Amino acid sequence: MKKNLLIIFALLLFKIATIHGQANNLNTDAKQKLNNLNQQYFIENKGQWPNEVLYLTQMSGLNTWITRKGIQLEFYKKEINNENVSKIDDCSKLEIIDCKFIGQRVNYDLVNCNSIVVAKGEMRQSAHKNFLIGNDQNKYATNVAIYGQVIVKDIYDGIDIRYYFENNFLKYDFIVHPWADANQIQINIVGSDKTYLNTKGELVLSTLFGEIQNANLYCYQQEDRRKVEGNFTNKSGNWSFDLETYDKSQTLIIDPLIYATYIGGSHYDEAYSIAVDASNNVYVSGFTYSSNFDITAGAFQTSRAGDWDIFVSKLNAGGTDLIYSTYIGGSGSDFAVSSAVDANNDLYITGYTSSTNYITTAGAFQTINNGGVDGFITKLNASGTALIYSTYIGGNNGDYSRAIAIDTSNNAYITGNTNSNNFVTSIGAFQNVYNGLEDIFVCKLNEAGNTLIYSTYIGSFNNEYGQSIALDNAGNAYITGWAHFGFITTPGAFQSTIGGGSDAIVVKLNSLGTALIYSTFIGGSGADAGFDIALDSSNNAYITGDTESSNFIVSPTAFQNNHEGSWTDAFVTKINALGNAIIYSTYLGGSGDDTSYSISVDSNENAYITGRTESTNFDITAGAFQTTKAAGRDVFASKLNATGSALLYSSYIGGNNNDVGLSLALDSSANAYLTGLTWSTDLYTSTGAFQTGNAGTRDLFVFKLDMIPNLSIIENFKNNLFSVFPNPSYGVYQIVFENTNMLALELEVYDITGKLVLNKQVSNKNDFYIDISKEASGMYLLKVKTNQAQQITRLIKL
Structure with a gap:
């Protein structure tokens, strides 16, 4: 196993404030989209600025220009310059003649860097900008893209630089690739009043506007997580890095871990759900037996009331502290298993309780426990100090709410299973009668928590379980879980009959709760269960869970075609919006037992999955956070491409005991947040983590x-099948094959997100060209494969 070294040089600027948009012509919708992005983005240069500029990011009082040879920091402020003007503290309300502008520019010039570089914007945002400045329309730029991060390739030979935001700070990292010499990096800082190292070893720049502190270098080897010491040093007036000796023959990659922390008290604590708000604060919920679980001052409930109580903890964006943490519960046992956060940062949790005094609010839909175990829905305010509403939901027997989703009107949709014959249903509901041993239920509760908009059973004479729910923009609800013989399926469904003892199911219920749009089994001859469901923008449904079936449905180009586990393998299945066809379906697992519990989908239709694995040969990608299984059961975190044909990223996460991943959520930049259970005492935690043990x-x-793919490692897999000329190019490349007699030769080109943009069967191997000139500038992967070998090479499109 190769060792990997991470070199990060993080520039911390200022917390993001309001962006200045004087040069932009934006309509109301566009402005709202930009505001929703929290001003943390990079604007491409589409000709509106000089050619030296690659991207710009703006903060209050600071423009940061990313150029072909470094960074230019442009500080400024406006002051009133006319004593006759009445006291106004906003220069924008005055004429220019009444104001003076104060500014300072500081350049980070990279000495002897490459003159030709390729910049790639990543995580493109939904909004855009238009620049319509002056009378010269040749200088106008429209539909200018904005991105969540930028990578400038080969700023030095074998060294990239990445610009991004983290915890409301602007940062940049140097990424040192195999055999590259980190000593190439030299920074000439021009324009600061003073540049020096403080007592902490941080590089400090003094300006008219205060000091800029550049964080210490953080370096370590990937395989054993061994830290490699590194410090700033000044050589001949330029700043560079002094690193301890390391094995330069090994692969150098950037660390994918942003933070990691424990949360818990002295007894049992179990997290079953995670949610992320627009500011990247994290909400974790579950249940605890610990009487000393970390609870914050002013929390809604500061002490445990029963055996098991619910906890809700809100962790800040850096993973370093709790914004709030509270118990919720009565004198019995209370279990929270699912959550969702709305635009106001109010948190909705659902689960089930045996408490007859579970806390309900005045006017709630159901204020008493109707059976031994009832479901509940509780809405907690953004500060964690009060309940907005809280209600039971249940009948005369056991009712178990398993999942919750929120629509744009803050109506709550829940699903689960019930064996109550008087579970409340609505007039005109799809199914008003309890049919069997366990039936699925689906309910829609209004924003105030006092009225059911609809409620229905879904079930047969047998056992059925609703495990997860997702919503489309029309208010249709998609449910997955599992069912047995007799469960209702719709005409034309992908799989109308059960394959084994139990199968996974996908049900699409209309927005009124009155009819099934589709209902289908998914499964083979063994036991199959769906644990989570997610949707993409086209309303394709992604289901994950586990299967014992050796004949579980897989697609022709599936990443894994065979069941490999001793008992269960995880699976990921993508079904179309009509419910009548599989877009892809794949196993995921090794020789041990593997189960996937949670799935999320990004804007590029990549699927992110987490669960638990006992397999020592679970598929792990090069450069993963943890490449070998630690002990017992480990968490896995995997990212599957849009076609289900390849893993873009896959890693173990585990320590010296059992660890299980139970929930995964994505932020707007497609960072993945995972939570679950750990018995391990040595699970990795990051510097400054809230709880390190x-x-x-x-x-x-x-x-x-x-979970960004490590392209530098992918590129190193070569079998000398071909060469490419020219590279970089403007999109047309000549492929020169080393052996023109090779059989069964296929060529594929993928963009950096894993999307397939070109696929060809190669017949003329003597003079072959590919053309991706219509694709956006940036980096692509060219894969050529035969029946004996394959080669992957990076393409740069100018």
Whole structure:
């Protein structure tokens, strides 16, 4: 196993404030989209600025220009310059003649860097900008893209630089690739009043506007997580890095881990759900037996009331502190298993309780426990100090709410299973009668929590379980879980009959709760279960869970075609919006037992999955956070491309005992947040983490991962099948094959997100060209494969 070294040089500027848009012509919708992005984005240069500029990011009082040879920091402020003007503290309300502008520019010039570089904007945002400045329309730029991060390739030979935002700070990292010499990096800082190293070893720049502190270098080897010491040093007036000796023959990659922390008390603590708000604060919920679980001052409930109580903890964007943490519960046992956060940062949780005094609010839909175990829906305010509403939901027997989703009007949709024959249903509901041993239920509760908009059973004479729910923009609800013989399916469904003892199911219920749009089994001859469901923008449904079936449906280009586990493998299945066809379906697992519990989908239709694995040969990608299984059961975190044909990223996460991943959420930049259970006492935690050790028998964990594929490692896999000329190019490349007699030769080109943009069967191997000139500038992967070998090479399109 190769060792990997991470070199990060992080420039911390200022917390993001309001962006200045004087040069932009934006309509109301566009402005709203930009505001929703929290001003953390990079604007491409589409000709509106000089050619030296690659991207610009703006903050209050600071423009940061990313150029072909470094960074230019442009500080400014406006002051009133006319004593006759009445006291106004906003220069924008005055004439220019009444104001004076104060500014300072500081350049980070990269000495002897490459003159030709390729910049790639990543994580494109939904909004855009238009620049219509002056009378010269040749200088106008429209539909200018904005991105969540920027990578400038080969700023030095074998070294890239990445610009991004983290915890409301602007940062940049140097990424040192195999055999590259980190000593190439030299920075000439021009324009600061003073540049020096402080007592902490941080590089400090003094300006008229205050000091800029550049964080210490953070370096370590990937395989064993061994830290490699590194410091800033000044050589001949330029700033560079002094690193301890390391094996330069090994692969150098950037660390995907952003933060990791334990949360828990001295007893049992279990996290079953995670949610992320627009500011990247993280909400973790579950249940705890610990009487000393971390609770914040002013929290809604500061002490445990029963055996098991619910906890809700809101962790800040850096993973370093709790914004709030509270118990919720009565004198019995209370279990929260699913959550969702709305635009106001109010949190909705659902689960089930045996407490007859579970806290309900005045006017709630149901204020008493109707059976031994009832479901509940509780809405907690943004500060964690009060309940907005809280209600039971249930009948005369056991009712178990398993999942919740929120629409744009803050109506709550829940699903689960019930064996109550008087579970409340609405007039005109799809199914008003309890049919069997366990039936699925689906309910829609209004924003105030006092009225059911609809409620219905879904079930037969047998057992059925609703495990997860997702919503489309029309208010249709998609449910997955599992069912047995007799479950209702719709005409034309992908799989109308059960394949084995139990199968996974996908049900699409209309927005009124009155009819099934589609209902289908998914499964083979063994036991199959769906644990989570997610939707993309086209309303394709992604289902994950586990299967014992050796004949579970897989697609022709599936990443994994065969069941490999001793008992269960995980699976990921993508079904179309009509429910009548599989877009892709694949196993995911090794020789041990593997189960996937949670799935999320990004804007590029990549699927992110987490669960638990006992396999020592679970598929792990090069450069992953953890490449070998630690002990017992480990968490896995995997990213599957849009076609289900390849893993873009896959990693173990685990320590010296059992660890299980139970929930995964994505932020707007497609960072993955994971939570679950850990018995391990040595699970990795990041510097400054809120809690660095396991405080009890079983704690929960929160990991934030950047699951970007490590293209430098992918590129190193070569079998000398071909060469490419020219590279970089403007989109047309000549492929020169080393052996023109090779059989069964296929060529594929993927963009950096894993999307297939070109696919060809190669017949004329003597004079072959490919053309991707219509694609956006940036980096692509060219894969050529035969029946004996394959080669992957990076293409740069100018």
